[in-house]
Amino acid sequence: MQEHLSWLYKYLLETYKSPILENFLKLEIVDLSEGRFTCKTKITDKHCNIYGFVHGGTLASLSDIVMGVSCITLKKRVVTIDMSNSYIKNSPVGCSLTAVGEVVSNGKTIMRASGQIFNEDNQLLVRSQASYFVTGNFCENDYPVLSKMPQ
16 A cells, blocks of 8 residues: 555645646645645736635545545545535635545545645635545556656
8 A cells, every 4th residue: 555655645746747737726645645745836916816815616626635645545546526615714825734635435436535724723614525436446557657756
């Protein structure tokens, strides 16, 4: 399992530098362990709505990422099949957010995960839950190729 987590950590570092959603969020890995993923991000104006607060879509994406990665830590290939978010509090541009995803149920075909997003004062902003369809497992020689390995 440690080899899988090591590969996943390197994969996330590389992916978060590429021009996709994770790069848009500029995620910083805080913790990656079996069944759990924690990351941080700094909210800029590109993440906000017209009122200057972090957009609900930004928060939903962040929740989906941390919950999905928490499933991947258990060597499962997953895709989101449903997700629910409860928006409790908002944060303005310039704030730092911490997102935590944790596996709740590790089924053979369906996994469930929970997510939480906190502001820099450790106040809960969002509580999420999601179901993920397991499309397969990661095997020893079938990991996506890393174009460059971080040091």
